[in-house]
Amino acid sequence: MSWSIRGAGASRSGRPPRRAAVVVASMTAAAVGLSVLAGGTAVARPGSGAGAAGVTGAAAKTTGGTPAVTRAALAPSLVAGRGADVDFAEQEAESAATNGTVIGPDRTAYTLPAEASGRQAVRLTPGKYVEFTLPRAANAINVRYSIPDAPGGGGITAPLDVTVNGKNRSTLTLTSQYAWLYNQYPFSNDPGADLLHPDWWITECACVPSATTPAPVISKPFRPNHFYDEQRLLLGKTYRAGDKVRLTVPAGSKAAWTVVDLLDSQLVGAPRVRLDAANVLAFGADPSGRRDSAPALDRAIAFAKRAHLKVYVPPGTYQVNRHIVVDDVTIEGAGSWYTIFKGREVALSTPAPDGSVHTGVGFYGKDAAAGGSRNVHLSGFAIEGDVRERIDTDQVNGVGGAMSDSTIDGLYIRHTKVGLWFDGPMTNTRVTNNVIVDQIADGLNFHTGVTRSTVSNNFVRNSGDDGLAMWSEKTSNANNTFSHNTVQSPVLANGIAIYGGTDLTVSGNLVADPVREGSAIHVGSRFGAEAFAGKLRITDNTTVRAGTYELNWNIGLGAIWFYALDKDIDADIQVTGDHYLDSTYNAIMLVSDFPVKDLYSIKNVRFKDIRVDGTGTSVVSARVAGSASFENVDARNVGAVGVNNCGSFNFTPAGSEFALTDLGGNDGGGTTGPWLAPWELPNTITCDDRPPVVVPPAPTTW
Template identity: 45%
Template sequence: MRTESPLRRPLALSAAALSAAVVTALVVVASPESASGQVAAAAAYTSPFDIAGRGATVPFTEQEAESAATNGTKIGPGRRQSTLEGEASGRQAVTLSGQGKYVEFTLTKPANSIDIRYSVPDGNGGAGITAPLSLYLEGAKASSLTLTSKYSWRYGSYPYANDPGQGKPHHMYDSTRALFGRTLAAGAKVRLQVDSGDNAPSYTIDLADFELVAQPATRPANSVSVTEHGAVAGDSGDDSDAFVAAVAAAKAAGKEVWIPAGTFTVTRHITVDQVTVRGAGHWHSVVRGNRVGFYGLGEPSSCGVGGNSGRSGKVELRDFAIIGEVTTREDCDQVNAIGGALGGGSVVSGMLLQHTKVGLWLDGPFDGLTVSGNKVVDQLADGMNLHQGISGVLIENNLFRNISDDGIALWSEHDADHHNTIRHNTVVVPMKANGIAIYGGHDNTATDNVVADTQDQGGGIHVGNRFQSVPLAGTTTLSRNTTLRAGVLDSNWQFGVGALWFDARDGAMSGRIDVTDTDLVDSNYEAIQFINGTITNVFFSGVRIIGAGTFALQLQSPGAASFTNVTATGLGNAGTYNCMGGTSFAITRGTGNTGWDNTYCGSWPDPVHTDPTTPPTTTTTTTTTTTPPPDPTGNAARGKPTTATSQTGGFPTSNTTDGNQSSYWESTNGSFPQSLTVDLGSPLQISRVTLKLPPATAWTTRAQTLTIQSSTNGSTYQTLAPSTDYRFDPTTGNTATTTFTPTQARYVRLTITANTGWPAAQISEFEVYNS
């Protein structure tokens, strides 16, 4: 999702902090992902293409570099963000530094092509470098691949930049491909080697896809070729006019548009309606250029310029590549490979989409589209997004890899997306957000998909009332899906996001959600998460949690769900995280639930990962904690329920009593006064309140004006401390304390009327003592 800024921390990084984060070489120093700065290594690798019956059926055989023969340096396994191993498929890769270093693959099937995912260091102030890497076939040098960092290495926070000075590097990989010119048999050796002319400081190879590519398809009899209207393959001229003319002629004559083998340059959008555009295969027919795209009618304006109305129907885009030149993300800019409205039985099939902002960004309302058998890679935003009132779409058998936002998203902004099916797709390494996301709408289905290696601000599969979407209704079906190493440490929240998660920050979520026959494997943090708002009517049946860094279930919002045959093994901590109290989230337990009975409330634990292929020991699945754990300092508010007049999504009131100073509550922006109340459970004698903000030095000094009150019955309050400016200074721990006459109180309330550092109230820890 790209139009709303992500959840943001109100921090001001110093120039020194920014310059310290500059990345100019291969070795990346990552910021810690936990208080201790340590994250457990990845468990044994499981390929997203090894899940029988799930994910996309692809025409290639994938091999991971770390499993090939090499004299290079194997990196990983590791899960830290902003590291090459953390961003690699399977969290491992091979780095080649120096002449003679190589990685060599042995073919398991005949192949005549290679497609590699790689990283070379950034350079030229973020503009990137380009360097060759030698390709050897059966021991003889065949050619050189051209590798570049032009389209990779983004920095900072959303919407990201090409400036290394902003720190937080990500999207460090890209891909390139080549035909061998001949077919190699199974058992043949394919080597990538650093020779004397290969001048990148280093090369990191993540994986290689080997495919037996068919010969170029022949021209259909009933077609208009773009070459008949002036397009010339492989020259330096702009073929845009020729493509526009060919589309118009084919539509008028009831024929297809033919793109023969070759590379053609197109530098604007080609509008398509009631027409088929066909190529000789995406390995052979390539359309590339700055601002290239094929759009149906209904194209939005590009940053306020252009656009058109209407809806296209009966469009087919088949068997060619669209490769753009997008290096900067600008959300209002229409630089997507495929866009507009494509309904009425339209088809997108057999395409390669690369180096555009979004692979397919489609705007409704419209009905009836099939998207199948496509490879969408190296995008700077979503892989595919159905936006606003789109229905009857089948998204099937596609690969989405190295996507900088949601892999596949249904976004019901203003109008509900409904009756769409997402099935048998594979989503690997989405940089930000989720593998598959359903934002509102009704009666949508996601089945038999695989999502692997998510990175930040999202999880594997997500359902939410977010981004001004029409609230979830009908029945949303999630069935027979698998996540691998999914879920993240969210860089804003600073706690884990689930491999499967639900978020009602825009309003209560009560539409039925069925989760059945699902495997959540080797989750980075918790397997399942509920957060924000109130979430009810969720039904789990036949869910297998096989390894999770922290919890099986993380509850951070009130609600209700039913669990039957939900099993958990290999948990890094307890079965359930819950600091809201036992009745805030109602769990209905059916039969067959095992491995997640115990509950934890406390500071966020570091994740611990076990090998999900090895049966866990008893101690792995019976982590013992208390609910809530006693606070050794005597803080009576620890783990107690809280309420507030408002809260910003992702910054709930429960953060103020969770014992974790790095998480915090924040009210809605621009409105004071705001109040925060803690229920101590029973009347206690209290005489001191300590308030905290996150300890990071990047939090600038601020003062909050507030009053402290108490009550024994929750309705009549007395003032304990009158309105005062409380100073929070990171150099002294971002802590403010006040004492008052000992008082009997069950409820303690803060009323905040001003904040000099942010236009909202903010508290990370609300501590109440009798001393």
């Protein structure tokens, strides 16, 4: 922890550059990633952590049993009442019938299994299939998949045949045009690119390249990531429970391999019809998608505001290549499977005042500096963007701007930079029942002065940065809640991240499978955020397979981690009722960075009624000054000593600078005995800087 990374400052719609990381310096990340791509075998690296053991791909059974419906690759009973209540059934490919090859489990960044739900998937070559048995009636499916990039980047397309009970064949056109990023933050689409930041620390060579002679030679492609995409399909009729959906790679496919991660099946209702509204067709909108419908939408919105009507968008695909500015208006679609706004990313002739160099499809409130928008209600449609690279100054988000007293409900947002990025000040907005997938950056971010707002029952998968975030840059967010959301497989950063703020709540969420440079739940004093104040309540959340390897520090992160980088973390913080399942390293981490270890602390965090089922190392890892209390924290299958207490690494005669208080009822542990042993209290130094990892068993009913 004795180094820091240089980089540029924060941009308008993105955070400062993150530290680049790989898994083990002695082997290149690209080599491990490509070993999976070429051979279907997940190759482990020494010290890569729990669940990272290599599993040679073997043909799975070609007959299936009872359909296995999961939530984040877990039995639903393990997460009852937590996460989003969705209207689709999730089934993992590795549990389906296949004559393909199962890859994983592996949690090593830059590999296909690591980015898969449950850290496993199925690899198909032409002629091979995976077959799912429908658990209930369905007329629509969604496939999460990966196919190779083009040799020079930019992606390819390839077919995937879909049959039901051996009949009614249709073909999905898969693409890797929105996947496959490489190199250092903010990444490149070019697999042959040299280092984007030659003055940054590179863990592969344990050096700062610009200060190294000779300059390091990196393997190319360097750090491949963001492999997966999703594709939806209406089947044209309703099929019954027990019917077989087979996905087959046809002979002659341009894709040397196709990896299928999972299938979501769904019974989609009829399109919603609203007659007492301003129908966009009457204003010239084109549901075929051939003509630009943005001007027609503007006209419909203007008329609806004058006539005090809602705007209705019937089924169709509408081409929109810029922001639709919304204020004091309701826009309803026929449902997210039927009403689709789809647009190209358009280069601007000159940069916009906010620094954007592109525009694209999105619904935006007015800028907060112009007073923002109010009374905006968006529901029942899809936003399909065309964002293929990360440019943090670009405003190419699905929903953006400032919207107070507003609701966003039932949207499907894909291929934008951030699904929903709100720049406050703004207040009293509800974001509910949305599906946000395949983003280049965050799923949702409350940025700067968002207050009295709620994000509830949303499903986020494959975000390129934090799944859900509150970032109190310059002005605190306050009185906001993230409740009962599901976040799966964030490729970079955290499932749920809170950067400063006042009186905030994170409750009832399910977070699974973070991949790199973050974990499931994060409380961070960083990125220039305002200090934490008032109450922070983290309650009744479940994390699974969380805790990535932070390679700049060369340590594993906790499923939940607190990080004091810019300021002390000293507020009324209570973590209650959380379940941390199958944590790759430790369940709970409190940490600071080495250059500021004697400046900032994390104080008086209270943990109560916690269940820890499986850790690769400890229950608690303390690498900071400060204190925490523990009450009714029960643990089992703990891989190392219960408390790894390094404090702030001064190793004083008085003990660690971090103190633990036992409030009773802290039971269980692992092979080393009780996780919170009397001899560890209050501040015994038990510091093992990089403890060995013991792979925990799969979680079971408590």
